[in-house]
Amino acid sequence: MVILMSIWDKFKKKNEDWKVLLKQSTDYQSTYYINKKTNNRFGFHFFSTLIDEQIIQESALPPLLNEEFKTLDDIKKIVPIADVQILEDTTKIEEKLLNGYVMITMDSDKKKYAFVAAQKEIVRSLSQPEIEFSVIGPKEAFVESIGQNLNLIRKRLPIKELISQEFTVGELSKTRVAVLHIEGLTNKENVDTVKQRLENIKIDSISDSSYIVELLSDNSNSLFPQLLDTERPDRVAAILAEGKIAIIVDGSPHVLIAPTTLIEFFSAFEDYFLNWIIASFFRLVRVFAVFFSILVTPIYVAALTYHFELVPADLLGTLVTSRRAIPLPPILEALFLELTIELLREAGARLPTKVGQTIGIVGGIVIGTASVEAGLTSNVLLIFVALGALASFTTPVYKMSNTIRVLRFPFLLFAQIWGMLGIVFCFCILTAHLLRLTSLGRPFLAPIYPLRIKDMKDSVIRSPLQNMSRRPSVLRTQNPYRFNSKKAKHNKDIDE
Template identity: 65%
Template sequence: MNLFKRRKKAQKQQQQQMSSAESSKPKSQEIKEAKYINSKTNAHFSLKFVSTVVDEEIIQNNILPYLLEETFILIEDIKKILPIADVQISTDFSQIEQKIYNGYVLLKIETEAEKIAFVSAQKEVSRQVSAPEIEFSVIGPKEAFIEPLDQNLNMVRKRIPIKELQIEELTVGKLSKTKVAVLYIEGIVDQTNVQTVRQRLDAIDFDQISDSSFIEQIIADNPTSPFPQFIDTERPDRASAVLTQGKVVMLVDGSPHALIGPTTLVESFVSFEDYYINWIMASFFRVLRIFSVLFSILITPVYVAALTYHYQMVPRAVMATLISSRQGVPLPPILEALILEITIELLREAGARLPTKIGQTIGIVGGIVIGTASVEAGLTSNVLLIFVALAALASFTTPIYKIGNTIRFIRFPFLIFAQMWGLLGIVFCFCFLLTHLIRLSSLGRPYLEPIYPPRIKDLKDTIIRLGFNKNVTRPQYLRTNDTTRYPPIDGKRKIDIDE
């Protein structure tokens, strides 16, 4: 009986040893390890790396030949013989997993078991720099950010080649280990803004960060607000320009968009192309964009309110047109407006999700066919169809994509309030919106600045843009350490040929 128990116990121990040995082996087939011997010193060393993130040509051409042929005894000698800049010597074995999965080759020497070396050999898979697709402009540079962080930092650094440009790298995401770079110009930026960004990034406890949009939603002052509290841009020239103003820029590895903060509502209607043209023309286009946004939000609610409650306020000539266009329409104005608004949104979403050529065809043909058919079928009036089409067209004038989504969304609350209480409901909804905007902030700075709190000096580059000779100071709400961009006299001085 005792012999049987001993045999059973021995078998159990053997099974445990086998299972522990299997568990100690790396499960992933992408982890490679090889051992070598130096031809001159007979030093035994091993290389360990992850094949999917390492460029094996770097190992074959820039690492192995030198380790096999050159003389080295200590692990510190590796830095002298390898033609690679990023070689790190460490005694912290807990870094092994993170380093090799980030594209480093682990080097061990048998005679120095207490030290290890990490040699950079990342595989670069990226696309070429292309023209901006969302913030395209006729005038100005034709290059946009791409996914690799180093390339994006290079595009910013070549525009601001000064030592005051500080770049701090952080790692965010428990699983993705995403690199995030925080950029600012020392001596100009208010360190409170930098500290706020740094503190919020350090506090992120999220598993995977795939894009800068994740960062924007997590660290926003009010994550439930439909208004973007950071400006995202794909233009390196815009990111460089706001750094000189005293703002903070965040670049995320794997994302072709940069985050800019703090920001204001007015900046959402500013195209960077405005600075490449005459200030009079730029001011005209800015006023046109703001008028277009107001038109896009209010035209259908005003139509519903006027036909539901305030038809006596409509002039007789206009009322005759409205009556003739609504003859035979069985639906009330609110349902008529909702059907057309939802149809426009469906066409827009379908066009955005389909391939480019098919999406353009769906948008044009679908709009014409559905619009014409709905009017002929008597479901909608041709006047409202024109208003909805103009409202959709006006919403595309915003240069920032995310504020365009916000405008599309807030039209529906205005429509509902207009149906319930007419023009009074529109005013009531506008008060709700204004209260929300007044309470909103970006990195703790007022979102409605310079309108509220009123700052007269900052109005020079908001709804209208004055000439460069008038924009001699940086925005007040940024509280920059250096408030002057250049002496005012330099912007006005003109030297005659005879001087």
């Protein structure tokens, strides 16, 4: 520890001597010019990789060479660039240079430094959302630039109450993190919690918003993600209006939403674009799929190992004949197939897209049928495992679908050890964990527990928009009403 500290101190000391360090980089350039009228020598210092040279050549350099200026303060008058700053503070030099400013120094005015903004913005063009794709609805997705992402949100919420507060996280990466909320609506306590936690983060570098998810989570040992990540600007705008907080991390196309609830992970944003009955049906299907996906193989193992009484008499024949030639007990058979599916998924995720497609065919057809024909697994289980895997992919949020895939393994283990009792036991542990889990201090299992009937309108079902006149009560927003429901309800004819 002591050694580490001393190394850190040395590193810091060296850092102070910024000129020496900067000059080591080959892309750091210092050039000097002489003004035609006053013969004053002035220098440009910049990182050539961070700035747009066109801006210097077209806007900054010509007036500085040709027009008369005596002090650095005059630069503001003659350079046609909006962001020109004159600073005396030497500690800011490093930060400004690394943020894409061009530093201008004058031999005659050594105490001051002028900074001209000339950032080179390389931004990926807007593309369609890939994970949260929707057939209808907006097709914009966030990109890696915080500025572009903020632009996408501000366009959707053009109000002055939308507050964006920026933080810098990461000793080395200096990642910009913006916290968005609507003033006078969002619960202050939640905003303060996010701010405080962001300020307390001690880490060297942040590569993605997932880092922030882990660092901000109430319980980072939990399997469940406690912050919802989305790549849809429309979703972010909608949750901001609901009274939640959005966290944008520079360099990440995923914006975080907090606080969140378990139910929210099973609602696709497309639900709001569909008729409410259809959307509710899809949500119910998704919730069913979760239970199905977690429980189907464990129940198969439990029923076949311990509780043959549970199997309907008509199904018994099918099960017994399909298992007769199989040398493995149900648990090994199930683990074998589950692991095969996991391998396929992992291989598919790691391989390039074009090769990945063949993995599906290899896995689905070759391994599946071959293992049945070889007598390693029963075809009944093959159907269950495949259906379970399919069901786990219906979860709209990728991180949650991963959680569900992992969750079935402890269930499988307990199903083997204690049968149905083991499944119940595991379920109890899971429920207890979910009950204790919080997201920014707000209950994760709401509105199921604590039971909030009014919040149920947008949970496993999606009620009509006109009926959802209240914001979720768990959030304790400053203004609980979205709109006046009495005025909103009547759709009148034109001649009424």
